[in-house]
Structures are given as C-alpha cells and as structure tokens.
Amino acid sequence: MTRLRINGATKRFEGVDGPLTVFEGLDLVIGDGEFVTVMGPSGCGKTTLLNAVAGVVDLDTGTIEFGGEPVEPGAFPFGYVFQEPRLLEWRTAGQNIAFALEAAGVDASEHDRRIRTWLERVGLADERDSYPRQLSGGQRQRVGLARALAVGPELLLMDEPFSSLDAVTARNARRNLLDLWADTGASVFFVTHDVHEAVVLSDRIVFMNGDGDVFEAVTVPHDRPREFDDPALRETEAELTRTFFEELE
Amino acid sequence: MSTDDDRRFRSLRTITAPRPATVVSVLTVLAGWQLFSTFFSPYRFPGLWTLAGNVTTVLSGGTRFDPFTQFGATVARVAVGFGLSMMFSTIWGVAMGARSTLGEYLSGPLFVLLTVPSVVWAFVGVIWFGLTEFLVPVFVVTLVVFPYLTVVVWEGMGDVDESLVEMAEAFGASTAATWRYVYLPQLRPHLFGAARIGLAVSWKLALVAEVFGSATGVGVAVKHHFETFENGMVLAWAVPMMALIYGADRLLRRVERRAARWKSEATERQGALE
Numbered sequence: 001m002t003r004l005r006i007n008g009a010t011k012r013f014e015g016v017d018g019p020l021t022v023f024e025g026l027d028l029v030i031g032d033g034e035f036v037t038v039m040g041p042s043g044c045g046k047t048t049l050l051n052a053v054a055g056v057v058d059l060d061t062g063t064i065e066f067g068g069e070p071v072e073p074g075a076f077p078f079g080y081v082f083q084e085p086r087l088l089e090w091r092t093a094g095q096n097i098a099f100a101l102e103a104a105g106v107d108a109s110e111h112d113r114r115i116r117t118w119l120e121r122v123g124l125a126d127e128r129d130s131y132p133r134q135l136s137g138g139q140r141q142r143v144g145l146a147r148a149l150a151v152g153p154e155l156l157l158m159d160e161p162f163s164s165l166d167a168v169t170a171r172n173a174r175r176n177l178l179d180l181w182a183d184t185g186a187s188v189f190f191v192t193h194d195v196h197e198a199v200v201l202s203d204r205i206v207f208m209n210g211d212g213d214v215f216e217a218v219t220v221p222h223d224r225p226r227e228f229d230d231p232a233l234r235e236t237e238a239e240l241t242r243t244f245f246e247e248l249e
Numbered sequence: 250m251s252t253d254d255d256r257r258f259r260s261l262r263t264i265t266a267p268r269p270a271t272v273v274s275v276l277t278v279l280a281g282w283q284l285f286s287t288f289f290s291p292y293r294f295p296g297l298w299t300l301a302g303n304v305t306t307v308l309s310g311g312t313r314f315d316p317f318t319q320f321g322a323t324v325a326r327v328a329v330g331f332g333l334s335m336m337f338s339t340i341w342g343v344a345m346g347a348r349s350t351l352g353e354y355l356s357g358p359l360f361v362l363l364t365v366p367s368v369v370w371a372f373v374g375v376i377w378f379g380l381t382e383f384l385v386p387v388f389v390v391t392l393v394v395f396p397y398l399t400v401v402v403w404e405g406m407g408d409v410d411e412s413l414v415e416m417a418e419a420f421g422a423s424t425a426a427t428w429r430y431v432y433l434p435q436l437r438p439h440l441f442g443a444a445r446i447g448l449a450v451s452w453k454l455a456l457v458a459e460v461f462g463s464a465t466g467v468g469v470a471v472k473h474h475f476e477t478f479e480n481g482m483v484l485a486w487a488v489p490m491m492a493l494i495y496g497a498d499r500l501l502r503r504v505e506r507r508a509a510r511w512k513s514e515a516t517e518r519q520g521a522l523e
Contacts, residue, residue: 056415074421084412134515
C-alpha cells in the first residue's frame, strides 16, 4: 500500500535574478512502513520537499496523497526530525515533547506516559527534567527524535538528522533509529547527502541532482538487520557513489 | 507552615532580599555624593546630612505641599503612562516584527513620533486638553516613551529564531501556543529591557509635564522651590521618587532573573559536569 504519494510537485522561489525553480513536476511514492531516502547535493531542494510535505512551505503546483486519499500538505499524522534539534531551550526535554503532544492534539492525560515511554526508547529516561543546554549534541538530537515519535506519526520526516554528530554518535543514532522504526511501523522519508547512511538505512534511495530532478531510484538489495560494516553493503555504497558523482560531474 | 508556603516565602525573599552588589553600588553613589558636596556650598549641592534633613522635611509634610497628594499624583501618572507605553509598544513592535510589509508601513509614523520633542507634546497636550490634572501628563509620558520602547521590542522580534517557529508550525501548534511558548520566551529579555528603560524615562517626563500644566505632583513642588530659590528642596523632592523608581527597577531585574532561571540552572550543571 502507498502511504505517501507526491504528484507533480513544483516549487519556485523569487530569486534576485528572477524566479528560481527548486524542483518541477516531481513525483515520489513511499509505501507503508517503507524507509525511503532522498539523496542529493546541498541546495538541491531536499529540505524544501520535506517542508512542502509537512505543510510548512507551499507548493506552487502538485498534489499530495496520504493512504490513497488526497490531503492538504501536513494534514496527516507525521513527525519531523530537523537537521538541528530545534528544541525550545527554556523547556526541559519532557516539556519539549509535551509541546509537540499539545500541538498535535494528544489528550493531556496521555502526555506523561508518552513522554516517559519515548525518552526511555531513545535512552534518555533520566534526562526528562534536563534543559537542552545540559545535554550533549547527540542527546539533543535524540530528544528531537523522541518528540517526533511521541506524536504517533505514520510518516517520519527526517532532514539530515545525524549530519552534525560525530561518527560514533551518528552510528549509534542510526542503529537506534532502525530499531524504533521496526517497532513503530511508520514510513520514513529521510533526506541525506551521505551515501553510506542512505545504504545502511534505506529500503529505497531516490537520487536528485543539483537541478532538483530525480535521475535515479534504486532498491537497496540487502536484507535486514544489516551489519553496518558488511562488505556487500560497502560495495553497494561504492557503486552508488559512482552513479551519484558521475551524474553530478 | 507547609512546604509549599515555605517555598513561596523563600522565592518571595529571593526577589526582595538585597544582593551584595546592589548594596555596594548604592553605597558608592552615596559616598560619591558626599565627596562631591564638599567642593560646593550647601546651597548649590547639599551634603548627605543636609539632604536627608530636607527629605525628612518633605516627607513629614514640612513644606507647603502635602507629600501624599504630590507623590501620589506623580506615581499614578507614571504608572498609567508607563503601562500604556508598554502596551502600545508591545503591540506596535510585535506587529512590525511579525510582518515585514507591516514593518515598512509602521516605521515611518514611528520615526516621526520618535523625533517630536517632549516639550512640544507638553504644549500640544495643554492646547488640546487644557490644564488637566491627569490627562495631559499621561498623554505626554505615553507619546514620548512608547516610541522608544517600540524600537526595543521591534529589535527583539528580529532576534526570534525562525527555525523554532517553523518547528512549531510543522508540529501543528496553534498560534496562541506558538506565541506563548516560542515567541514570548525569546522576546522576554527585550520586554524587560523595554520596561526598565520605560520606567526610568516615564517618571522624568511626568515631571516635565507637571511643570507645564498641572496643579499637583512632584513637578509642581520642584518648580515652586526652584522659583523660591530653595535648591536643597528641589533635590529633596526628587530623592524619594528616585528611590521608588530604583526600587521598582531592582524588582523588575529580579523578576527577569527568575523568568530566565532555566539559563542559570543549565549553566550550573554544565559547570559541575566539566
């Protein structure tokens, strides 16, 4: 079954030298429980596409379907993990999640349980009353993930969430994400410019070039659970890196 | 006493108890005053004892002006003028910051208001409303003070992290929730800054307005003593108001610190970890 379908999405911005086309007539499908990654160079419009799905940015043309029904952008249960944690510094980890729960219209009696559950699931059970400044970069990003999952999303939007973390922290975060994803059954729309990350995480990878055109889509031919250092995975990674850079050159 | 009462009592104490830095800074001002006064005749610049004597005279009703009526009138005008200024500047500043097109339209009138001299407002007030006890001073205070505060609030809106507003929007937060939890905490230091400036400037303007068109207030007493060459009494009437405004300012500062408690808590623990 299809969870998310983007049909003919076009987005233009008013640039200094006239209108700037970010992407035009873009189609994308994400299946139920599928982990799809959009790969592309910086500035290709990946983040704009995520924001358009979330309803934060308006599309010029194009429609979005969710669960087979046409919907307004953002009018379906989704969670968003940003590139930076985007936590409210003046609220504790628990209160940051409560903010999202309230925003999503989750009943107040449910808040405590959900906050406890999700902080525990991201390994931050003891940090509920900590302010973001008291947490490390990796911990903050995990609060961001807990916040996105706590609202009970059927689709998780993730915008290079691990790009600012060190290699070891990012690796653990990816492992944690795969476990949570397997448990929740949510579909994931992931964005990155890191081929290794795309290969270890995704079911399918969609490649965008600098003009915002999709030029390749591949299914990752590896079973789960995946061993991140599996030579077969490394080989796929090398192959896709070649495809990617040949197009960009 | 229950622990809840106890906690409330303690938090009230932390707001009102003097801090060492405050004590030292007040003592420095007093010592400087005393030192400075030794270079002048008591008529031009009275020493602390003379001044204290004069203030006592003022407060005990030893002059032709009743202290409660005069201070009461000035405090009431300052309070209302300051309150209106805060209200208008918050609305205007937020409106300018929230929509850039609105900001462009509203910045013209704002800068016109900023350039009108306070004396002109005082005369205009008297011409428009006549010699009124309340309306003219409040009119002057509000029209002079609120444009300054608007600039502070407007600047504050520029510091709001848009990515957090986007986050709130993505999670579907209502406009009210976004203002309360995202904008307001970021705007709070600027609002407190505006309040502190506003309070200090409001009372000065209230006095100017009183000198021009009023029969009561500290300004009237000051004007009388100036005209009768009682320099010591001119200062003596100002001192209690200065003390009052200073106290209000310290109180605001304390409340501000309490509102930003999360900052110090966060740093304290960070310090303990490092």
